[in-house]
Amino acid sequence: MEFFKKDSKTALGAKGLAQFIAFGPVVFQVAKVMRDSGILSVIEESASGGMTIEEIKNRVQLSHYGIRVLLESSLGIGLVVENGGRYTLTRTGYFILHDPLTKVNMDFVHDVCYKGLFDLDKSIENGRPEGLKEFGNWSTIYEGLSQLPAHVQKSWFAFDHFFSDTAFPAVIKHVYKDGIKNILDIGGNTGKWAIASARHAADIHITIMDLPGQLNMARKKIEELELTNRISFYPANILDESLPFPKGFDAIWMSQFLDCFSEAEIVSILKRCANAIGDDGYVLILEAFWDIQRFETAAFCLQQTSVYFTALANGNSQMYDSRVFKQCIFDAGFEIVEQTDGIGLSHSLLKCRKRS
Secondary structure (H helix, E strand, O other): OOOOOOOOOOHHHHHHHHHHHHOHHHHHHHHHHHHHOOHHHHHHHOHHHOEOHHHHHHHHOOOHHHHHHHHHHHHHHOOEEEEOOEEEEOHHHHHHHHOHHHHHHHHHHHHHHOOHHHHHHHHHHHOOOHHHHHOOOOOOOOOOHHHOOHHHHHHHHHHHHHHHHHHHHHHHHHHOOOOOOEEEEEOOOOOHHHHHHHHHOOOOEEEEEEOHHHHHHHHHHHHHOOOOOOEEEEEOOOOOOOOOOOOOOOEEEEEOOHHHOOHHHHHHHHHHHHHHOOOOOEEEEEEOOOOOOOOHHHHHHHHHHHHHHHHHHOOOOOOOOHHHHHHHHHHOOEEEEEEEEEEOOOEEEEEEEEOO
16 A cells, blocks of 8 residues: 555645644534535535525525634635635535435544544543543443434444445355355344345354344344344353353354454454364454555545544554454464455455464
C-alpha cells in the first residue's frame, strides 16, 4: 500500500487541512444538521437554478438566521456553492445526502461514538472504553448491546450489517466449496451468517456461539424463519479462557469478530479453536484490514473505526493491520493456507489450518 508512504501536501494545503481537523466536530454537526433538517434536499430539488435563503426558509421552517449560519459554514465545508445569493449542491453535498456508506458512517459516529469520544484520552491512558459510560456501566459494549437505546442500537447494527451484507453473498461460495457441512459460528451476533448458510444449502448445520443477549436476538429471527432445525445455539462468554469450545465441527467461522479483541485475546481464542477442531478442520476468518484496501478512503474509514473500539467498545482492539493480525494467527499455532481479498466492500477471507 502506497497511500501512507510520503507527505505530498504543500505547506498551504497542510495548514488548511489542519484547520479542517481543528473544526472537525463543527464540520460534522453542520453536515448532519444540513442533511437531517432537509436543507440539502430542498437545495437539490432546485436543480441548477439554486435557492435563496428565503426560499429555503419557506420549505424547511427554520429561521433565516439559522439557515444562513448553516449555509455559510457549508460553503467552507464544501457542501454547497453560492452564486448571486442562490445556493446549489456540490458533489460532496450529494454524497452526504445520498451515499449509503456515508449515511451509515455518519449515523454510527453520531449515535454511537460522538459523546464517548470525548474521553478518548482517558481510554488510551487506561486501556478501557471510558466513553462507554455514556450508555451504561459495562466493561464492553457487547455486554450491553441488547440494552442500548433503540436509535443507538439501530445505528450500531446498520453499521455492522452494511459491510457484512456486501461480503456474505460473495464469500459464501468460498466457505462451502470444500464440502463443509457442520460449522461453528463464533460471534454470530444477530444470526445473519447462520441464516445465509442455512439458505445456501439444505444439508448445512450451523451452531452460533455468542453471549446470551446476542443469541436471544438471533433466536427470535431464526424462529420466525423456521430454521431452528438447522441452526443451534451455544451461549458462552468467549473471553472466559477456562471455557473450552464445543467440538465436532468441520470448520469454525468468525466474521468481523476477532477485531473486537486485543492481540492476546485473539491468540487465546484461536488456541481454543485449535483444541476444538481436528487436524483436517479449518478456521475461516472474515476481516477487513486497513492495509489491504484498493482505495485510500476505505483504509481511512477502517483506521478511524479503530478509535471506536478504543473509546467505546472494549478499549483494546481495532481494525487491524493484516501483518499484526497474521502474527496472532501464527502465534496460535495456525498457518494461512488460502487468502482471498476484495470480498464485498473491504473484506479478506483467511482460511487457516493447524500447523503440523
